[in-house]
Amino acid sequence: xxxxxxxxxxxxxxxxxxxxxxxxxxxxxxxxxxxxxxxxxxxxxxxxxxxxxxxxxxxxxxxxxxxxxxxxxxxxxxxxxxxxxxxxxxxxxxxxxxxxxxxxxxxxxxxxxxxxxxxxxxxxxxxxxxxxxxxxxxxxxxxxxxxxxxxxxxxxxxxxxxxxxxxxxxxxxxxxxxxxxxxxxxxxxxxxxxxxxxxxxxxxxxxxxxxxxxxxxxxxxxxxxxxxxxxxxxxxxxxxxxxxxxxxxxxxxxxxxxxxxxxxxxxxxxxxxxxxxxxxxxxxxxxxxxxxxxxxxxxxxxxxxxxxxxxxxxxxxxxxxxxxxxxxxxxxxxxxxxxxxxxxxxxxxxxxxxxxxxxxxxxxxxxxxxxxxxxxxxxxxxxxxxx
Amino acid sequence: xxxxxxxxxxxxxxxxxxxxxxxxxxxxxxxxxxxxxxxxxxxxxxxxxxxxxxxxxxxxxxxxxxxxxxxxxxxxxxxxxxxxxxxxxxxxxxxxxxxxxxxxxxxxxxxxxxxxxxxxxxxxxxxxxxxxxxxxxxxxxxxxxxxxxxxxxxxxxxxxxxxxxxxxxxxxxxxxxxxxxxxxxxxxxxxxxxxxxxxxxxxxxxxxxxxxxxxxxxxxx
Numbered sequence: 248x249x250x251x252x253x254x255x256x257x258x259x260x261x262x263x264x265x266x267x268x269x270x271x272x273x274x275x276x277x278x279x280x281x282x283x284x285x286x287x288x289x290x291x292x293x294x295x296x297x298x299x300x301x302x303x304x305x306x307x308x309x310x311x312x313x314x315x316x317x318x319x320x321x322x323x324x325x326x327x328x329x330x331x332x333x334x335x336x337x338x339x340x341x342x343x344x345x346x347x348x349x350x351x352x353x354x355x356x357x358x359x360x361x362x363x364x365x366x367x368x369x370x371x372x373x374x375x376x377x378x379x380x381x382x383x384x385x386x387x388x389x390x391x392x393x394x395x396x397x398x399x400x401x402x403x404x405x406x407x408x409x410x411x412x413x414x415x416x417x418x419x420x421x422x423x424x425x426x427x428x429x430x431x432x433x434x435x436x437x438x439x440x441x442x443x444x445x446x447x448x449x450x451x452x453x454x455x456x457x458x459x460x461x462x463x464x465x466x467x468x469x470x471x472x473x474x475x476x477x478x479x480x481x482x483x484x485x486x487x488x489x490x491x492x493x494x495x496x497x498x499x500x501x502x503x504x505x506x507x508x509x510x511x512x513x514x515x516x517x518x519x520x521x522x523x524x525x526x527x528x529x530x531x532x533x534x535x536x537x538x539x540x541x542x543x544x545x546x547x548x549x550x551x552x553x554x555x556x557x558x559x560x561x562x563x564x565x566x567x568x569x570x571x572x573x574x575x576x577x578x579x580x581x582x583x584x585x586x587x588x589x590x591x592x593x594x595x596x597x598x599x600x601x602x603x604x605x606x607x608x609x610x611x612x613x614x615x616x617x618x619x620x621x622x623x624x625x626x627x628x629x630x631x632x633x634x
Numbered sequence: 635x636x637x638x639x640x641x642x643x644x645x646x647x648x649x650x651x652x653x654x655x656x657x658x659x660x661x662x663x664x665x666x667x668x669x670x671x672x673x674x675x676x677x678x679x680x681x682x683x684x685x686x687x688x689x690x691x692x693x694x695x696x697x698x699x700x701x702x703x704x705x706x707x708x709x710x711x712x713x714x715x716x717x718x719x720x721x722x723x724x725x726x727x728x729x730x731x732x733x734x735x736x737x738x739x740x741x742x743x744x745x746x747x748x749x750x751x752x753x754x755x756x757x758x759x760x761x762x763x764x765x766x767x768x769x770x771x772x773x774x775x776x777x778x779x780x781x782x783x784x785x786x787x788x789x790x791x792x793x794x795x796x797x798x799x800x801x802x803x804x805x806x807x808x809x810x811x812x813x814x815x816x817x818x819x820x821x822x823x824x825x826x827x828x829x830x831x832x833x834x835x836x837x838x839x840x841x842x843x844x845x846x847x848x849x850x851x852x853x854x855x
Binding site (some may be wrong): 256542626 | 683713715740741749789
């Protein structure tokens with residue numbers, strides 16, 4: 248028996264009222280937890296889908312440029328010590344960083360120049376599976392290459408070469424079929440010939456060589472700089488660059504979802520807190536007699552204040568615990584209902600449960616401060632008027 | 635022990651100031667048994683509330699064991715109400731959601747430190763004394779009016795209060811139960827407790843050593 252016995256037993260005296268108040272605040276916590284979990288999953292899925300719209304990190308050989316001019320004649324910048332990357336070593340190094348769960352796609356490329364009928368074109372070797380992972384927006388007149396003997400032409404390259412889907416062309420002495428022509432993308436892809444990387448490496452007699460590697464990383468869990476730094480450490484003789492505009496664009500979409508969930512959560516939290524505050528205010532008015540008795544027994548204002556705060560805190564602890572457990576369950580159901588359960592799933596966290604059981608009591612206590620202060624401020628004489 | 639000098643107290647009602655106590659002086663010595671009588675609205679309950687520190691007077695002086703209670707902080711008055719003074723009311727003197735034992739121990743439950751076993755044992759002894767040992771775990775709602783009043787008296791006993799202020803302690807009870815309560819008060823007085831009782835029943839008032847009669851906020855007898 249101690250001071251906590253008073254609020255605890257008072258809550259038991261009116262189970263319906265206690266359950267109602269607990270339900271209201273628990274519903275608030277459930278909504279917040281479910282929204283938070285769903286927004287995390289939706290954000291993750293959204294980001295993963297956005298990786299299909301291009302890479303956000305480029306790994307290329309480190310080079311040194313030299314500006315050459317002589318006798319007033321400028322020869323421009325010359326690249327020194329260009330050394331292509333080794334495909335297996337580079338992709339393995341990227342996949343092995345400690346943040347490897349944030350790496351979505353690794354797309355190596357080999358670029359070469361070829362002159363066909365006096366027309367120069369860039370031929371780019373790609374791994375189709377990886378490439379299509381970051382270029383899902385590609386649309387073609389024709390089809391994507393299904394075997395190494397097929398190539399895909401950018402729209403400008405097709406016009407320049409006078410070729411269309413189904414035509415044949417010769418590259419490095421070997422015949423290929425044009426499986427399709429890309430519709431205009433507005434990117435460098437429009438002016439190149441795309442083919443299977445292995446075949447190009449073999450034809451150029453450069454096995455395992457790539458010019459650069461594009462990486463699509465998921466940035467919602469950590470800053471892109473951390474991923475770049477780890478790749479750089481793993482591949483010290485390369486140049487690793489984050490495409491910040493792509494990263495920022497992508498993260499702004501993810502953050503929008505999370506900010507929306509946060510805003511709704513705040514509205515729910517304020518509403519639930521107001522309900523707790525109002526309920527405590529009415530409890531203070533109902534319990535003037537109790538306050539009078541306690542004050543007549545020597546309970547100071549601080550003790551009466553503490554009794555109401557303890558009551559609010561008990562509601563908060565229960566609502567925080569029940570709310571997290573039920574909210575977690577609700578998020579699983581909501582993701583199933585929204586057909587978003589494939590891919591990432593919410594992860595049950597004891598830390599989050601403890602956080603809820605600790606923070607929500609603080610919120611209920613915070614919303615009960617005014618009623619508790621009001622109750623504590625009632626003079627014994629005024630409280631005793633009702634006796 | 636306790637002295638009230640020239641106490642004045644008024645209340646506001648509908649914007650008008652209504653004087654309730656108009657210069658009352660009263661002296662209590664240790665072991666006194668005083669009855670305060672008077673017609674309804676004469677100011678006897680207000681006087682009890684003022685001298686028991688539940689209501690601050692507008693003017694006048696109240697000294698307890700040499701200390702001027704008008705100049706002490708609220709915490710000092712809380713201390714007095716916790717230990718030296720006990721008040722029992724006509725109605726609603728128990729918290730309905732606490733057991734009889736918990737209500738008896740209420741003065742000692744004002745911190746997060748659990749009530750000691752010794753105090754709990756003393757509370758049970760006090761309940762034995764008022765004849766409620768078998769109802770220690772019951773809620774007040776299941777007790778009769780007289781039993782509830784006895785719980786309030788047991789609470790005063792467990793505190794070892796020096797002064798018991800009783801406001802119409804038999805007002806809501808039948809004759810027989812009222813007699814039992816008065817016997818209990820007489821017993822406490824014999825044990826040395828100072829008692830100040832407000833009553834409108836002269837039969838009970840005469841049991842006290844001294845009767846103070848109030849009329850229109852003034853002592854008339």
